[in-house]
Amino acid sequence: MSEYPSHLLEQAVEAFNSLPGIGRRTALRLALHMLRKSKDEVRRFTDSISTFREEVKHCRVCHNISDEEICDICSDPRRDRSTICVVQNVQDVMAIENTRQYKGLYHVLGGIISPMDGIGPSDIFIDSLVERVAGGEIKEVIMALSSTTDGETTRFFISRRLEPYPVEMTTIASGISVGEELEYTDEITLGRSIVNRVKI
Amino acid sequence: MSEYPSHLLEQAVEAFNSLPGIGRRTALRLALHMLRKSKDEVRRFTDSISTFREEVKHCRVCHNISDEEICDICSDPRRDRSTICVVQNVQDVMAIENTRQYKGLYHVLGGIISPMDGIGPSDIFIDSLVERVAGGEIKEVIMALSSTTDGETTRFFISRRLEPYPVEMTTIASGISVGEELEYTDEITLGRSIVNRVKI
Known part of the structure; x- marks a missing residue:
């Protein structure tokens, strides 16, 4: 006999156990919790x-998660269309939006350059960022990347790619501590770091 | 605009957030994790x-989770059909099976008498246990309940209900510490507590 009294239970436990950070015991609890629901x-x-x-889509312009082809931020006429804030992922957009300190557009890279993890420049959305900047409407690109080695590498690579264009490049200010993931920075620190952004 | 860039994402986050022990931030991670899967x-x-x-069923005899009307344990001819081990829930059956110290049958109460939580004797499967014992085939009933006040109350109530029948009543031995949930007891301690069970 298997460890589980039911094959169906075992399948459900394995499903929950496949989620990141959910061990077998928690998976069993979650599966059995389902029996208490209708x-x-x-x-x-x-x-x-x-x-x-x-059904979820990624915005054709900024690659943020969206219900439509173009996301709510990119299609919002009240946003400042001359500024792009470059971030690693969707959570970072949400974190910055929560500060209510930023009214421009975003560009979600969908990852970060990481030689250790085998992620190169072509694995993230850098080309489409260069295209957006080449369009000519953009005046400023704010780099809002984590203050880690991979973040530095990515920031350096992108600033090299954008050098040919007459665009001001800034990076979010001190306030995010070295080695800290941007996603976990508190709202006040993160908001201030955007207001106090400095030229690269 | 809502906190989330997508209504579909928000729905998925709320789904994960409805699980016990999963906060909003973890729920967001789990939802976004889904996008990395095919x-x-x-x-x-x-x-x-x-x-x-x-599709999962509960065994008609012992109320354990099962793929069939009668569970694998109840229908196994090699199990000792004269002994019933009474437990609170499915996890407890699995914990005792893992000790490989017990070869009898089970009875899953599906809860424990808890005046604080408004759970009375009629809310758990005590009547069907009495019926099984009244059948006459059972020689021993082992109470394997957590060593808590609610466990004691339940044990006391069941032993009163079984008093009229010529059945030996035992309880798993010391080894489970007072206030500790049976489900978390280590296998050696739990196995020994079954071997050393004592008469009530």
Whole structure:
């Protein structure tokens, strides 16, 4: 006999266990928790996840997650269309939006250059950033990347690629501590770091 | 604009956030993790959970989780059919099975009497335990309940209900510390506590 009294339970435990940070014991608890919910509730739970995976889009312009071809920020006429803030991922956009200190556009790289992890410049959305800047409408590019070696490498690489264009390059100011992930910075520090951004 | 760049993302985050012990930040990570998996992988993930919820059964005899009407343990001819081990939940059955110290049958109460939580004797499967004992085949009932006040209350209540029947009542021995949940006891301690069970 397997460790589990039911093959179906085992499958559900393995599903939860496949999630990052969820061990087998927690996975078992989550699976058994499902039995305490009605079938309708569980259906709503799984539907939310599968609909998200099937239907969510990435903005054609900035690569942020979006329900439409163009995201709410890129299509918002009140945003400052002359400034782009370059970030690593979707969580970073959300973190900066929460500070309410920034009214420009974004560019989500979808990763960071990391020789250790085998992620090179062509694996993230740098070409499309260069294209946006080459369009001529952009006056300033703010680099809002984590203050890590990989962040520095990426910032350096992007500033080299943007050198030919008459665009002001800035980076978010001190306030994010060295070695700290941007995603976990508190809102006040992060907001101030955007206001006090400095020229590269 | 909402906190999330996408309504679909927000729904997925809320789904994960509805799970016990999963906060909003972890929920966001799990939702975004789904985007790194193929649509097929995500479909397998949600299918495992919904199939489990839709199709899993509870054994008609012992109330353990099962793929069939009668669970693998109750239908196994090699198990000792004269002994019933009474436990609070499915996790407890799995914990005791893992010790490989017990070859009898189980009875899953599906909860524990808890006046604080408003759970009374009729909310858990005590009547069906009495019926099984009344059947006459059972020689011994082992109480394997957590060493908490609620566990004591439940043990006391069940032993009163079984008093009229010529059945030996035992309880798992010292080894589980007072106030500790049975589910978290290490296998050696738990195994020994079953071997050294004492008469109530």
